[in-house]
Amino acid sequence: MTQAPATPKAVRRRHDREIITLAVPAFGALVAEPLFVLADSAIVGHLGTAQLAGLGVASALLMTAVSVFVFLAYATTAAVARRVGANDLPAAIRQGMDGIWLALILGAVVIAAVLPTAPSLVELFGASDTAAPYATTYLRISALGIPAMLVVLAATGVLRGLQDTRTPLYVAVAGFVANAALNVFLVYGVGLGIAGSAWGTVLAQCGMAVAYLVVVVRGARRHGASLRPDAAGIRACAQAGVPLLVRTLSLRAILMIATAVAARLGDSDIAAHQIILSLWSLLAFALDAIAIAGQAIIGRYLGAGDTEGARQACRRMVEWGVAVGVALGLLVVISRPLLLPLFTSDAGVQETALPALVIVALSQPIAGVVFTLDGVLMGAGDGPYLAWAMLLTLAVFTPVALLVPTLGGGLTALWGAMTLMMTVRLLTLWLRARSGRWLVTGATR
Numbered sequence: 001m002t003q004a005p006a007t008p009k010a011v012r013r014r015h016d017r018e019i020i021t022l023a024v025p026a027f028g029a030l031v032a033e034p035l036f037v038l039a040d041s042a043i044v045g046h047l048g049t050a051q052l053a054g055l056g057v058a059s060a061l062l063m064t065a066v067s068v069f070v071f072l073a074y075a076t077t078a079a080v081a082r083r084v085g086a087n088d089l090p091a092a093i094r095q096g097m098d099g100i101w102l103a104l105i106l107g108a109v110v111i112a113a114v115l116p117t118a119p120s121l122v123e124l125f126g127a128s129d130t131a132a133p134y135a136t137t138y139l140r141i142s143a144l145g146i147p148a149m150l151v152v153l154a155a156t157g158v159l160r161g162l163q164d165t166r167t168p169l170y171v172a173v174a175g176f177v178a179n180a181a182l183n184v185f186l187v188y189g190v191g192l193g194i195a196g197s198a199w200g201t202v203l204a205q206c207g208m209a210v211a212y213l214v215v216v217v218r219g220a221r222r223h224g225a226s227l228r229p230d231a232a233g234i235r236a237c238a239q240a241g242v243p244l245l246v247r248t249l250s251l252r253a254i255l256m257i258a259t260a261v262a263a264r265l266g267d268s269d270i271a272a273h274q275i276i277l278s279l280w281s282l283l284a285f286a287l288d289a290i291a292i293a294g295q296a297i298i299g300r301y302l303g304a305g306d307t308e309g310a311r312q313a314c315r316r317m318v319e320w321g322v323a324v325g326v327a328l329g330l331l332v333v334i335s336r337p338l339l340l341p342l343f344t345s346d347a348g349v350q351e352t353a354l355p356a357l358v359i360v361a362l363s364q365p366i367a368g369v370v371f372t373l374d375g376v377l378m379g380a381g382d383g384p385y386l387a388w389a390m391l392l393t394l395a396v397f398t399p400v401a402l403l404v405p406t407l408g409g410g411l412t413a414l415w416g417a418m419t420l421m422m423t424v425r426l427l428t429l430w431l432r433a434r435s436g437r438w439l440v441t442g443a444t445r
Helices: 008-044 049-067 071-085 089-124 132-143 146-161 166-189 194-223 231-265 267-303 307-343 347-362 364-379 383-402 410-435
Strands: none
Touching: 008 049, 008 146, 008 166, 008 194, 008 267, 008 307, 049 089, 049 132, 049 146, 049 194, 049 231, 071 089, 071 146, 071 231, 071 267, 071 364, 089 132, 089 146, 089 194, 089 231, 132 194, 146 166, 146 194, 146 267, 166 194, 231 267, 231 383, 231 410, 267 307, 267 347, 267 364, 267 410, 307 347, 307 364, 347 364, 347 410, 364 383, 364 410, 383 410
């Protein structure tokens, strides 16, 4: 007896379950990540102003070095999900191991680069004479944990590709708790000062990496996948990651240009900009959770050769992105009298920040679609297009942002330029999604 086709309502419900199952734990794991730095800051802050300033510089350098390689998570998610869709779990895990081996190689290279250049990097970031020694100490010790951090990225991608976002949530929460406990014990219990905070973070990151490796190795043994490094597989992972690296660097450049322009506008503007940027980044976590679900779901559908399922999932995720964006925008508008005083008591900074905050709130539906389609195209392995689209966005944003100090408008105009940037991304991603050229099926792209 032929089974009746699923109704549109039933299809939507199925996609909703998939999105919620993957996105909610992913959001929890994403929120746990910045809590590492927050915990370190709270603990080190009691040592003194110079130590906290040193931590701020070193953490910025460290997070920049690690965030550049976020493609280890994104590319691995898409590649593994395709293999899962093709019902080839041994190959999926093998693909994930290639990403983990690449993470170890890149981690070793970063350590070799950071250790001897730490003092110069700290000086380049403008650390004061009193803060520089603390920043150098923290950076050199924390750099030893970079391979573990990159393994965490790659292994997170493996599990997301296997449609598992719960394990990364559990590991992230356990890592945060361990990091906080180790920091308190080593900083104050043992008396290591800022070096204790660095060692605590290294140990917590290594513990997270070990937890991930245990899960992946068990899966490899269960399905008979090889754990040995494969030169061709590692090279393929690196090649797939290059376009996403270009995309990430372009986005980082946009954020750096925006901060540099805000600094030229004056002290109140740069202070207000940091507040708005922090809130914008926090809102991005909620939207990025949908993007992560998109990477895993779309990769699986395309690996299974189901282009119609991929289209329907994409459409439903865009609807989720718009809905969440509207909800976040309304939340920001309603809570704006409470938000800004949390960050500053300076009435001038609050007055400067308020119009920019309203712009951010109004642009959240746009951001919802951008983040969603970004995740969909990553899941499809459409990295080259994402790289070119982000380079185009950078080319449009840069002259507009640089003209803000000349033409006037202050921080409000700058965040208008940021909204223009998101609109350009929306157009480029929507055109690609509408074209259907991303719908490339098969276990590999």
